[in-house]
Amino acid sequence: MSMHERTAHETGPYLEPLRQFIRGALARLPWWLSEFILFGLKQAWACLFAAIMLGLMILTKFVWQPGWPVHRYDFLFLAALAIQVIFLRFKFESRDEAKVILVYHVTGTIMEIFKVHMGSWAYPEPSIFQIASVPLFSGFMYAAVGSFIARTIRIFDMRFTYYPPMWLTGGLAIAIYVNFFSHHYLPDIRYGLFAATVIIFWRVNIHFTTDRTTLAMPLTIAAFLAALFLWLAENIGTVTGTWIYPSQKAWHMVSPGKLGSWYLLLYVSFVLVTLVLKPRPPATQGVLGPSQVTSG
Numbered sequence: 421m422s423m424h425e426r427t428a429h430e431t432g433p434y435l436e437p438l439r440q441f442i443r444g445a446l447a448r449l450p451w452w453l454s455e456f457i458l459f460g461l462k463q464a465w466a467c468l469f470a471a472i473m474l475g476l477m478i479l480t481k482f483v484w485q486p487g488w489p490v491h492r493y494d495f496l497f498l499a500a501l502a503i504q505v506i507f508l509r510f511k512f513e514s515r516d517e518a519k520v521i522l523v524y525h526v527t528g529t530i531m532e533i534f535k536v537h538m539g540s541w542a543y544p545e546p547s548i549f550q551i552a553s554v555p556l557f558s559g560f561m562y563a564a565v566g567s568f569i570a571r572t573i574r575i576f577d578m579r580f581t582y583y584p585p586m587w588l589t590g591g592l593a594i595a596i597y598v599n600f601f602s603h604h605y606l607p608d609i610r611y612g613l614f615a616a617t618v619i620i621f622w623r624v625n626i627h628f629t630t631d632r633t634t635l636a637m638p639l640t641i642a643a644f645l646a647a648l649f650l651w652l653a654e655n656i657g658t659v660t661g662t663w664i665y666p667s668q669k670a671w672h673m674v675s676p677g678k679l680g681s682w683y684l685l686l687y688v689s690f691v692l693v694t695l696v697l698k699p700r701p702p703a704t705q706g707v708l709g710p711s712q713v714t715s716g
Contacts, residue, residue, distance in 0.1 A: 528562025
């Protein structure tokens with residue numbers, strides 16, 4: 421697939437006029453500035469599902485009234501379902517990405533039920549679409565992470581060098597997921613798991629293409645940066661009262677220690693995505709600059 425065809429596939433046929441407009445506008449800029457702007461736009465496109473859900477959480481916090489016929493949590497659940505239907509209908513999302521979201525919703529909801537039962541956090545508002553006091557929209561918060569990872573891999577045509585075998589990454593993901601449950605009863609082994617992520621993935625580089633330039637970043641660094649943004653999103657969730665921690669009688673910033681939990685959860689997320697979207701090695705060795713990449 422040529423660069424032009426691949427970029428058109430990234431956005432879906434319905435956004436082709438907008439894509440052509442953006443490319444035309446950026447053509448007048450220096451290549452490095454054009455690439456930087458496109459990187460930001462593509463990241464925003466990859467975050468689309470998560471951004472819409474966060475936007476709805478903020479909006480409903482300020483406009484929702486207790487006497488309305490639909491509970492706020494139920495609206496968020498139905499809205500998430502509608503967004504998924506629209507994404508698939510207009511090809512903003514692939515069927516493989518939808519599979520990832522379904523897997524995430526199931527695994528995320530299971531963990532939510534356990535964590536709420538253990539008192540780790542709570543959902544203070546009523547809902548009809550819920551299991552054991554956990555509103556079903558909460559699973560879409562985890563699904564948004566899976567959606568972002570899957571869409572980023574496709575949009576940036578990500579390739580991976582020295583990717584470990586599936587039995588090793590799968591074993592790590594299972595150990596991390598189990599520890600989220602078992603540390604309530606057994607010693608918390610998260611520090612050992614932090615070390616394991618570095619040992620297993622320290623050689624892995626992500627090669628990603630913005631438009632004309634392919635760059636590389638260590639996977640461990642990418643995981644930490646993504647965890648930072650998820651921590652910021654979690655603060656949006658708590659400040660809007662969508663879920664609360666026991667210590668938040670009055671709102672305060674979520675502990676930076678939660679960054680570690682998000683960092684580990686990202687590895688579970690990434691491995692789940694690779695069950696559907698197999699990691700691919702770079703097409704060519706090395707990292708290409710703009711003068712070395714043809715437009716196809």
